[in-house]
Amino acid sequence: MIQVTPSIAIDESEIEESFVRASGPGGQHVNKVSSAVQLKFDARHSKSLPDDVAVRLMKLAGSRLTLDGVIVIVAQAQRSQKRNREEALERLLEMIRTAAIRPEKRRPTKPTKASKERRLEAKVRRSSIKSARSKPGMD
Template sequence: MIQVTPSIAIDESEIEESFVRASGPGGQHVNKVSSAVQLKFDARRSPGLPNDVAIRLMKLAGSRLTLDGVIVIVAQAQRSQKRNREEALERLLELIRQAAVRPQIRRPTKPTKASKERRLASKDKRSSVKSGRSKPGMD
């Protein structure tokens, strides 16, 4: 079990790893070794995630989410397979930690009487400044 937060833990069997060849520079080494990691995690069917966290996680995943609800994370920045695995897992766990935080609900408030008066006073002042810029009338 991987402990994500004090209340959320996911089983290692829920995470599927596959290794592919990394793109980019690296010479002959990059052509021979499959060092890039493709990490797949089924957020929709994970028993370790509460339903609200899974919904927020799928929204946060964005383009990394497939139509089946599987999150795919590709890590290929490091030269070693082991470091790419660690990086991909850490990115997944960080995504789950972000989804575990409940967003604060905004409670709408009414403006105070003093703030309304300040707003109207500033509007009057601005109006007088602008009217002072106009051409004198024919009075």
């Protein structure tokens, strides 16, 4: 079990890793070794995640989410497979931690009486400035 937050832990069997050849740093070695990691996590069918967290996680995943509800994270920045695995897992855990934070509900507020008066006074002042710019009328 991988502890994500104090209340959420994910079973390792829910995370699927596959290794592919990476582009980027590595020189000739990059053509011989599959050091890039493709991490897959089925957020829609995960038994470890509460439903509300899973929904927020799928929204947060964006383009990394497949139509089946699987999150795919590719890590290939590092030269070693081990470091790419750690980076991909950490990115997934950070995404889950972010999704675990319940958003605060917005409470609508009304402007105070004093702020309404200040706004109207400013409008009157601005109006008098603008009217003073116009050409004098014919009286």
